[in-house]
Amino acid sequence: MTDFLLELRCEEIPARMQAGARADLEKLFRKEMGAAGVVLGQVTVWSTPRRLALIANGLAETTEAVSEETKGPATTAPQQALEGFLRKTGLTKDQLEVRDLKGKDTYFAVIEKPGRAVRDVLAEAIPAIVRAFPWPKSQRWGAASISTESLRWVRPLSGIVAILGEDLVECEVGGIRSGYATKGHRFHAPGDITIGGADDYAAKLSACHVIVDHAERQELIRDEARNAAAAAGLTLVEDEGLVIENAGLTEWPVPLLGRFDEAFLEVPPEVIQLTARVNQKYFVCENAAGKLANAFVCTANIDAVDGGEGIVAGNRKVLAARLSDARFFWEQDKKTALSVHAEKLGRITFHERLGTVADKVERVAKLARWLVEEGIVKGADADQAELAARLCKADLVTEMVGEFPELQGLMGGYYARAEGLPDAVADAIRDHYKPVGQGDEVPTAPVTVAVSLADKLDTLAGFFSIEERPTGSKDPFALRRAALAIIRLILENKLRVNLENVIVEAGFRQPFARQIDPTIAANRTFAQLSRFMRMGADAAVQFYQVARKGADTAAVEQAQKNTEKLYNFSAQILDFFADRLKVQQREAGVRHDLIDAVFALGGEDNLVRLLARVHALQAFVATEDGANLLAGYKRAANILRKEDWKADAIEPTGDEDPLENVDDPDMMHVYAVAREAREQLSHEPEPAEKALIDALDAAEPRAADAVAAEDFAAAMSALAMLRAPIDAFFDEVTVNDADSGKRYSRLALLARFRVAVHNVADFSRIEG
Template identity: 30%
Template sequence: MATFLLEVGTEELPASFVSEALRQWEARIAPDLKENFLEPAAIQLYGTPRRLALLVEGLPDRQPDRQEEVKGPPAQAAFKDGKPTKAAEGFARSRGVEVSALEVRQTDKGDFVFVNQAIHGRPTAEILTELVPQWIFGLEGKRFMRWGDGDLRFPRPIRWLVTLLDDAVLPLTLENGSEICTSDRISAGHRVLHPAEISLTHAQEYVDTLRNAFVEVDSALRKQRIQEQTEAAARSAQGVAVISPDLLNEVTNLVEWPTAVVGRFDPEFLELPPEVAMMEMESHQRYFPVRPAADANTLLPCFVTISNGDPAKADLIAEGNGRVIRARLSDGKFFFDADRSQPLEAFVDKLETVTFEERLGSVRAKVRRIGAIAAHVADQLQLAQSDQEAVQRAALLCKADLVTQMVGEFPELQGVMGQKYALHAGEPEAVANAIFEHYLPRGAEDDLPQSLIGQIVGIADRIDTLVSIFSLGMLPTGSSDPFALRRAANAILNVTWAANLPLNLHQLLKTVVQDFVADPAIQIADAATLENQLSDFFLARVRSLLQDDRQIDYDLVNAVLGDNDPDYAERALIDLLDVRDRAQFLQSIRQDGTLDQVYETVNRASRLAAQGSLDTQSLDAATVIDPQAFQQPSEAAFFEALQDLLPQTQAAQAQRDYRKLITGLAAAAPVVSRFFDGPDSVLVMAEEATVRRNRLNLLSLLRNHARVLADFGAIVKG
């Protein structure tokens, strides 16, 4: 069995491309080999800033010989009067066989000609020669470039190519205009620590040979070494390293032989908010900040940088990096001091110069709308006057830091700096915290806002974005969601559920759309259509979050949202807490077996009730049932069971205690079964209209009681 090595040597690649390229190769190479009847024992992928490599172990010398069945033309076209036609002869010739080797077989589409052909396996080297260029130039990514005078495109110029099958060079040439890159066994070591060329004698020696030349090609080992060195370096400075996973991944692909170096800066820069200093270090310089071991909210005046240079010159490297970060922090301190020279409110009117969306006006206009929407939410939640004032103040200031110098330099700090500047200006802590929290959650890993003021302003901000963008007809389609509207809707729902806010989203959307209609600066063609689009969008997000995040079975989600049932859809948006609770309750009673006790009875009743004319809201049997029309004791028993069930259903409606409702349905189940199948069972669809209507009404009432919880017709029996 053979080992194949491919190394594509380049000038320094973007860090993001290295990991992305290896992911693409991981998805492609094994299937390509399998398609060519080559299944290796293992495939290893390696990458550094200057190379992408793969090592394929356990390759056979050639493909196995095999029999291949090939389908040809229809028999009717291949043979006429028992003799082969030109179609048969051409097919045989194309497969390299005699006409006598053709067979006629019956298929579901008629008789066709087939041939069983012996295929001799091709040499592995020949196949690899065809696949390697596809693997290299099949990679996709951003900002590919041309170099020299050729047409080849890659993120950086390709400078060498190693293709070894065991100890033999697999001949391969990449032509790029006048530049020709021919495969060889010559690789390159570390630029500084081993500038001489490396001659690889065997594919299996690749990793060790490069390691001896101060290149760690294994990304996982390089990442582990960086983390361990960074933590040790921070300990040497009596601190703890702040290691962002994203930064760790990036730095891993910026170096080939990592060395952790501790650098320092002037303590005066610790007067900056830690978020600013960390952003300067991480975003601009790719440094790891260091904090005191006992305090996660402050920093030490030092950092850890990962050098790709000579470890013997660590002190010189540390000094140079220290000079750079001091300049960056000086800029940050200038921005910070300049921004704080005036109160945060002074920046609000400057938002007129920032466009939210060309047809929707400025961010200042958006802030006005956020304030109005936040007022609607506060009214729904019946906030005290003092809290309503805090909501309005937070809404006014929530975007003000967008036009500060610090956020202009670091957009990621929006909200963070708003909170800092608000506190500096003497704003109430609740207002300052809400400015920060209204952006939460920013991503999947973020916490949700904890303060009611922050929750309300965040909901208002996202509602405005959704209504605004939908009003322009820019609805998300497929994977395209440039305004992150799905994430905005998810945040509204998650915040509402986490904080148990009694939010009537149905009414809120209707009110906000009407406000938009009344705004002369915004043109809305059809308010009703806009409301329906927003409602459908939110219902889709409710469905997704219940199924994906809360692990509710799909049919139970259908049951609480209804199957194209506007009553259930509207009810879900009117009471978001209730739709969540009903879904979770259904899941719990499915798991404990209670659902099985009522499912068959309710479902059977619901199917027959569809043939009746009773509405879906009536619950009181006394108002719609005529006991004089009973012909069997089972009907009277059914009637009594419904009367017993009524107070339990009413309690479920009033208190959302659906356990009482399901207990009542379970108690009624034997009575309903007797109605259907007992010794005094009845024929529901009786010939006499009054009797038939009475029996259908009994079933309809049972269905209506069950509908208070869910549409049982949407539930699939387990």
């Protein structure tokens, strides 16, 4: 067994491409070796700015013999098919095997391939790997580049080292032949270095100021950057992305601390950090008080003879120029009020069918005020919520955000505070984009919650109204993220929100809804809208004609169509929320079938209440009582299904709850059926029947009261009362009795049991 070393050397590889390149090199190498029958052990891949290196340990000297089988035509196929197969395989008819395949005799070609020298396999594989390499961007170079068939690489390829054990693997790619020689550090060791093999590769490069292991360079940067800051009495602001990027820019990293003019600290700290990070790849530091210090840590690529003083001085000069620009933007932007900046938003198109950013801001401002005035977001000042919403996008037209788009929102908060606006308004402008991702913090300040919620609701309603919805893996407008953010805002702030109402409210403000009569829109409620939409198009037109006192039919029909559109896409958004909630809760460890069991009840769009019910259900089904009750439910449901019991005669219809009171007509029918059946009996109900009836009489009102009080644990406890009686019922009572009266009565009793359980959750959706 022996080790193999491959190094592909070139000009500087962009840092952002190196991780992908390492993965691609290993994938291509394994593919080529697997196809040739080479058994691989450990494979290690490293990268520096000037090279990709791969070491494969424990390769055999020869490959194992392999047998390749190729299926051919059936023996009954035309002669031309057989002749084509023979030409393809290079065999004669006598060399083919005949096998039974699904009852049909079929020719098979079996070709035995002897083992090969692994060095020969590698010599063929290396050019294939280089030519197939999937760089995100690549180039051709030299005289050969006039041909589109010439070699492409991320930067001009300059050398190949390929050594198996101590032997050279001879190969050639684009005029570059493999050899033993590589290059060390560009300045410290620019000459050739002869590599003996995989064993001495890393050590020889390290002696020539090249740390070939990217992970080792990253660890060195982390430690030395912290040490440089600590030596100055400061704390490094950790930035793992910057660690990886600096490791991808250097072969011999040397972190150095420098200082910049303290006057620049007048600029917001995020601006300084972003300027240092994005433009110069520098770390920043904090002082003992946790405030940004006038210090930075840069990463040199050499051991300078002056200890790095010249490098630091040069970097300080470049950073000062960048910070001067940032300070200029900061001071210029502050000279104009945010309200004046906001006037320019009319020049920016949000979406061609949804208007400008100014149009969006207008919708968000009105929706934010409505959320506060309706008491959905409590503790917020409606005027402040509207003001914050009107100014929340104003920083998009500032010089600073034009230079650093990452600072949108954040800079608006700084400008608002500098302008003297209330802190609640400034905070809402700063944080209204949150939460952006799964790990982002969720705003809790009432004004911020109102603006953030309004902004995301408007986005969802707008794009759904123009049928720009996520499909499969495509979500160009980040609507899934917006829905998850709304869910998190509602749940973490415990907002008692009727989602249907707020979605319709957001929908009424979209461009298409302008043709809905404003008089009707001003007096709308979702309940009214739902009722006349469910009555059908004719009833909706009539509704409009009455409301508009005889307006022309064409205008009324157009208004009706837009209202129908509003109703339809609102229902689609609700389904979208349901899907997102299921995904979120599954990731949080909540069983998907339990979420389905509560969603299946319908009419529940208060997320706080819905999840409280789901969590109580999950706790209940994990108990012995819950598991046994579920088994009893499924048994009852199976019997009713086999008997073709008409569910619509005993289960909820419409929007009413049949267990709300004893006067409900549906439940009265259930009880009447049971009483009528019992009256036909020649004797009183059996003890187990009577026990189940008594248990239902006690459990139904308790469960209904608990659900109404949103005490879902108590509702589950009430259901637990049914566990023993239903078990006993099945043990002691024959449901399908020969006596039709008894049979009908007992089926009605099981139906009543099923309804009682459904009042808490749809147990038919629960697995197990």
